[in-house]
Amino acid sequence: MDKLICKCGHENPPGTVLCESCGRPLNEQEQNKQLADMRYEGTARRSQTYNKSIIDKIWNFFSSVKVGVGIIVVLLIAAALGTILPQKQYVPATTEADIEAYYTDIYGSVGTVYHALGFHDLYNSFWFIGLVGMLAISLIIASLDRFVPLYKSLKNQRVLRHSSFMRKQRILAEGPGDAETLKKAEEKLTDLKYKVSTDKNGLLAEKGRFSRWGPYVNHIGLIIFLFGVMLRMMPGFYVDETLWIREGETRAIPDAPGYVLESKGFTLETYTGEGEEEKFGEAIDRVGTVAKNYQTDVVLYKIPEDALPGDTDEMEKVEEHAIRVNQPFKFDGYALYQMDFQQDELKTMSFALQNKETGESRGELTIDLVNPETNYELEDGSVVELLGYYPDFSGFENGEPQTATPLPKNPGFLVKMTTPDTPDGETSFITIQNTVEPLGDNDYKLAFQGVETRDASGLTVRKDRTLPILGLGGLIFMIGVAQGMYFNHRRFWIQQQADGSILLAGHTNKNWFGLKKDLDQVTEHASLPAYRDQQEDMEAQEKREGEQLT
Amino acid sequence: MSTEKKRNKKKNRTIMRSVILLLLVAAIGYTIYNSVTADEVEVLKVGDPAPDFTLTDLDGETHKLSDYKGQGVFLNFWGTWCEPCIKEMPAMANQYEVYEDQGVQILAVNIAQSNFEVETFARQYGLNFPIVIDRDKSVMTAYNIRPLPTTMLVNPQGEIQRIVTGEMTEQDIAGFMEEIKPE
Structure with a gap:
């Protein structure tokens, strides 16, 4: 395509609607319009001019605002559909296959x-992710395609515009003037903080051009924001893990290499409703209990750089800390949050070795369910030997007791009890509230005495290195919004024609009321001819015509 | 002159647009690739050096992975509550007898269970290979183990040769040992 050479001699890129320099309409369609389309200063949106190679076609696809809006709509619909059934992290299944089965079953x-x-x-x-990426491409390409020509056009604009351009502006004034008019107008406009440039018989007053860059600044912010979100998927930038830790346990912190955490204890405090806490009395009466504090007391250890995972002797204590709700434990970019708890998991079980007939006790033993021993020696040479331990007994398979999990939820013990009365020993399989004697009736039994329990804390491990990037993106986004929303790009063109009459045109990208207020002041000061708002005139006329028809 | 200029400009434009599009598509592609692979073993991939660790077995002997350089290491993560783990253990013991002399070492890493449970289990199944206990789950975390059983096959160069999740048959085990056997 050839360049469009305007009557004024300026070379415009193909596709231009209004000459960049003088503003003459360059095609017939535009010539016939009553008001000029000033949205992009009548520049050629480059996408719509070249359409030859496949690259151009892809480029043009993404340059379209319609396509951009379409992508946003599709994303919104997808996000809405995503809320209809629960997301996978809220589903009671962990492995991929179980998750898939869950959705089908339910x-x-x-x-x-x-x-x-x-x-x-x-x-x-x-x-x-692909759609979000396409949105990012659309933002970048659509912005480039509009920003570059708009920038060039505003940079190239002349003071003297062709009268056809001026007469197509919404604000227009024509009438007599005198020798002082232009000078006085310039005075007042400078007063009103306009940048005024003059050329021969005319002037251009301009204010707030930077507001035109608002949408593009805004898009840069969005792109930075999306870039930050993209970084979250890279290893090392974002961690969001759950760590269940029981009182007394020491556990490596997931996704925090080199750090190990020990739980000293979990505390749940409730309000008593007495003394200073009397104000909670009403609520306590209504709902039973009101929680005051959820707290896990922890010790953080670090494995030295040269030590290896599993090398627990080399651990160095870093810090003791109390993690409370909303008061995370922060270290080295990580934060540990108190998120969940589980109270009263079994920790130990106590039994008495009793003669079934006489009820006589040979002494008591306590089995540590986390770390059981093999032999428990009682009075007068009686011994209880642990043959098997199944922390979460789930039944027998081929005669073998099974455990469903490593947690002592439903402990089962296979024991051999030896007393002076029964020197050969008696075997018994014990679970809560049930005893099986697989090798015939026994004389002795283990009678349940009591349990000790412990609590488990559910902690969230979080690290987010992308926050500063997201913050920066958000800030730039807001700057762009403010730039485009709260400032306007206002321009006046004034020309004194050969016969001394004045031709004035005004344009703003928004807030026509403000533009008119400025012009009122200039008109008064420089005795300019009265202006009219051509768009309002047109609307009024349409209305009149409409009324006449009815 | 003018047509040549025009042609150049057009060429430049195509190059410019291609570069921008290519960069953007690459960024999206990388993001998708990352998100798809995030669910699997996040840090470790086949070909990566196997992270070194040191753990103690039931006899109190220390096993350091790097000490086995030059041998293949069959690193099996397991627990007594995990049914497929239990099932593959006797097969592992059988194949260990074949491949131990050929330079393949089995290390069975139990996940934070008590000595008693692990000892009882080893005795019951007559396991002949060293079993170490990862008490604070730090080795499990370093290898990013999610489902049990997971087996990491480490070749004589100390690199991860293969990652196997789920139960293995005795035939599988023999094949894997063959893979990591030193020349």
């Missing part, structure tokens, strides 16, 4: 489709 074929399409883990499904 929600039927709808669930199967939902899972297959990736709605169960929407933010990580490839097509969702």
Whole structure:
């Protein structure tokens, strides 16, 4: 395509509607319009001019605002669909296969489709990320395609515009003037903080051009924000893990290499409703208990750089800390939050070795359910030998007791009891409230005496190195919004024609009321001809015509 | 002159647009790749050096992974509550008898259970290979083990040769040992 050479001699890029320099309409369609389309200063949106190679076609696709809005709509619909069934992290299953089965079992074929399409883990499904990426491409390309020509056009604009351009502006004034008019107008406009440039018989007054860059600054902010979100998927930038730790346990902190945490204890305090806490009395009466504090007391250890995982002797104590709700333990960019708890898990069980007939006790033993011993020696040479321990007994398979989990939820013990009365020993399988004597009736039994319990704390391990980037993106976004919303780009063109009459045109990208207020002041000071708002005139006329028809 | 200029400009434009599009598509591609692979073993991939560790077995002997350089290491993570783990243990013991002399070492890493449970289990199944206990789950964390059983096959160069999740048959085990056997 050839460059468009305007009558004024300026070379415009192909596709330009209004000459960059003088503002003459460059095509017939534009010539016939009553008001000029000033949205992008009548520049060629480059996308719509070159359309040859495949690259141009892709480029043009993403340059379209319609496509951008379309992508946003699709994303909104997808996000809405993603809330219909629970996301996978809220599903009581851990492995991929179990999660898939869960959706099918609970929600039927709808669930199967939902899972297959990736709605169960929407933010990580490839097509969702792909769509967000396409939105990013659209933001960048659409901005480039509009910003560059707009910038060039505003940079190239002349003071003297063609009268056809001026007459197509919404604010227009024509009438007599005198020798002082231009000078006085310039005075007042400078007064009103306009940047005024003059050329021969005319002037251009301009204010707030930077407000035109608002949308592009805003898009830069969005792109930075999306970049930050993208970084979250890179290893090392973002950690969001759960750590269950029981009182007395020492555990490596997931995704925090080199750090190990010990739980000293979990505390749940409630309000008593007495003394200073009397104000909680009413609430306590109503709901039973009101929690005051959830707290895990922990010790943080660090494995030295040269030590290896598993090398527990080399651990160095870093700090003791109390983690409370909303008061995370922060160290080295990580934060540990108190998120959940589980009270009264079994820790030890006590039994008495009793003669079934006489009830006579041979003494008591306490089995540590976390770390049981093999032999428990009692009075007069009686011994209880632990043959098998099944912390979460789930039944027998091929005669073998099974455990479902490593946690002592339903402990089962296979024991051999030896007393002076029964020197050969008697075997018994004990679970809570049930005893099996697999090798015939026994004389002795282990009678349950009591339990000790411990609490488990559910902690969240979080690290987010992308926050400063997200913050920066958000800030730039807001600056762009303010720039575009609270400032306007206002321009006046004034020309004194050969016969001494004045031609004035005004344009703003928004807030026409403010523009008119400025012009009122200038008109008064420089005795300019009265202006009219051509768009209002047109609307009024349409209305009149409409009324005449009815 | 003018047509040549125009042609150049057009060429530049195509190059510019291609570069921008390529960069953006690469960024998206990388993001998708990361999110898809995030669920699997996040830190470790086949070909990575196997993280070194040191753990103590039931006899009180220390096993350091790097001490086995030059041998293949069959690193099996397991627990007594995990049914497929239990099932594959006797097969591992059988194959250990074959491959121990050929330079393949089994290390069975139990996840934070008590000495008693692990000892009882080893005795019951007559396990002949060293079993170490990862008491604070630090080795499990370093290897990012999610489901049990997971087996890391470490070749004589100390690199991860293969990552196996789920139950293995005796035939599988023999094949894997063959893979990591020193030349």
